Amino acid sequence: MEAVKGDYVTRKSYGHDLLFTVVEIKEEQAIIHGVHIRLQADAPMDDLVRVEDQELRKIKQKVKKQEDVSYRLFLQDYRLLKEKRNYEATDGYTEKAACFQLPTKVLHLDGDQSYLRKCMELYEKMGLQVHSVHLHEKEMPYEIAALLKSIQPQIVVITGHDSYSRKKGMKKELRAYRNSKYFVDTVREARNITPNLDDLVIFAGACQSHFESLIRAGANFASSPSRINIHALDPVYIAARIAYTSFMEKVNVWDALRNTFTGEKGMGGVETRGLLRVGMPYKEDLAEE
Numbered sequence: 001m002e003a004v005k006g007d008y009v010t011r012k013s014y015g016h017d018l019l020f021t022v023v024e025i026k027e028e029q030a031i032i033h034g035v036h037i038r039l040q041a042d043a044p045m046d047d048l049v050r051v052e053d054q055e056l057r058k059i060k061q062k063v064k065k066q067e068d069v070s071y072r073l074f075l076q077d078y079r080l081l082k083e084k085r086n087y088e089a090t091d092g093y094t095e096k097a098a099c100f101q102l103p104t105k106v107l108h109l110d111g112d113q114s115y116l117r118k119c120m121e122l123y124e125k126m127g128l129q130v131h132s133v134h135l136h137e138k139e140m141p142y143e144i145a146a147l148l149k150s151i152q153p154q155i156v157v158i159t160g161h162d163s164y165s166r167k168k169g170m171k172k173e174l175r176a177y178r179n180s181k182y183f184v185d186t187v188r189e190a191r192n193i194t195p196n197l198d199d200l201v202i203f204a205g206a207c208q209s210h211f212e213s214l215i216r217a218g219a220n221f222a223s224s225p226s227r228i229n230i231h232a233l234d235p236v237y238i239a240a241r242i243a244y245t246s247f248m249e250k251v252n253v254w255d256a257l258r259n260t261f262t263g264e265k266g267m268g269g270v271e272t273r274g275l276l277r278v279g280m281p282y283k284e285d286l287a288e289e
Contacts, residue, residue, distance in 0.1 A: 111160020
């Protein structure tokens, strides 16, 4: 049976390697979105195979196990960071008073609503304060300035869908990418408002994005150095590492990447100062804000 809009599918030509949903059909061509990776692609209808419920459950269970492992590793790092912060804030005398922390504010722009929901669930588990906005990638450059001024975040995540097309040009050419140009323009607009890389930390990109252009435009971290696909949750782990590192310390690039699913092949960046500030003594009023 031929796939229809909303179906879960894989591609014969790629050995059924990734799970997609069909979001649009035009004649004999379909636009498909990765379920767990930030990839948008065009595919002939006769290249698509519907994934039945039993197989779908197996795929989702496998990915869930991988996501759980990554989250547990992040929690280990977070606990170590927290112990170190509290020790330094109290000069080693943790019994004197409990500490509080000023939350880091994150603005997350996403071109995909389903990815955005997954990211928000993870942000909530991590205890991060996040303002989320669903925008088509083409709209992001025109909306970012107003959002920065109204929300005043310390971290901005600019992501959604992307892909490289050999038919459109060489890998070094920005025109050969579905949405990299819009991500680059959005980063530039943000840097026009806040030029300093430590005053506003920016992650930008999605699957196969033009990493070099995003870094040159002013992103602290970006995808994808090796033009590979990235997981939908990778940007969250970057943001969390920055958010939970003291402003007195720099974040080593590898430290930021090691809890992501794709590592240095899918993500990269520059040394960046952390954003967390710890204070004491702990007060209920401060905790509630």
